[in-house]
Amino acid sequence: MDWSTFGSAVAGAVVGGFLAGYFSLKATQKSHENQVKHSEENEEKIISGLLQAIHDEIETVFERYQESMGARLESLDDGHGLAYYYPLVSDFFNVYNGNSFLIGRIPNNDLRKQIVRTYTLAKGMIDSYRMNNDLVSKWEFSxxxxxxxxxxxxxxxxxxxxSALVDYAKILKDSHKTLKQEVSALLRELRKNGVLNEKNN
Structure with missing residues (x-):
């Protein structure tokens, strides 16, 4: 047995194994990096799409509300009740309600908080109109x-x-004013975060 040939064969096998292992490890690392990058890009697309949808939902719902009831409430003179039944039969916030599990994944803390605050106020406003509707029904019945x-x-x-309608109208007007400010702040913040930028969509 020729020890030099045997030694060369073993050394070649060790070096070959080392090189194969090294490049296999590098390929695995590169594959992992690509998967992480792909996952991050998908997450960005999901969040970007969510923010665009929230923008569109808030803008559309608030414009409709402002046309149908907000302007009426703003023009209501002090000392008068909002003696008008406001029909509230559907869920106005499908995007928010259907994607609430994604809200916590929005990386911008201030934006995330503004979204939650605005929707909370909007839902509270809907409840307030339901209460006003109840007061209108009682007044009309009397x-x-x-x-x-x-x-x-x-x-x-x-x-x-x-008289209860008059008192409640003051609360509605204050709530409306606050909601209007928060909607404007949210839309401004969303636009600042690029939701109207076509490249993000």
Missing amino acids: EKLYAESQLEVHKNQAIAHY
Whole structure:
């Protein structure tokens, strides 16, 4: 047995194994880096799409609200109740509600907080209008009873219910003003974060 040939063969095998292992490790690392990069790019696309959808939802819903009820509330004189039934039959916030699990993944803390604050106020405003609708129903019912019966008790109930509407209108106006400010702040923040930039979409 020739030891020099044997030694060369072993050395070649060791070096070859080392090189194969090294390049295999490098290939695995590169593959992992590519997967991480791909995952990060996908996450960015998901968050970017979410922010665009939130922008569009808030802008559209608030514009519709402002046209249908916001302007009416703003023009309501002090000392008057909002004696108007505002129909609220659907979920206005499909994007937010359907993607709430993604909100926590928005990396910008201030933006994330502004989104949650704005939607919370908007949902609270809807509840406030539902309460106002209830007050309107009670007032209208009392007015109807008084018109039919001409009894003083029904007149007094109608006056009391309208007084509640007047008091509640002040709360609605304050809530509306706050919501309007927060919606503007959110839309501004979303635009600042590039939601209207076509390259991000």
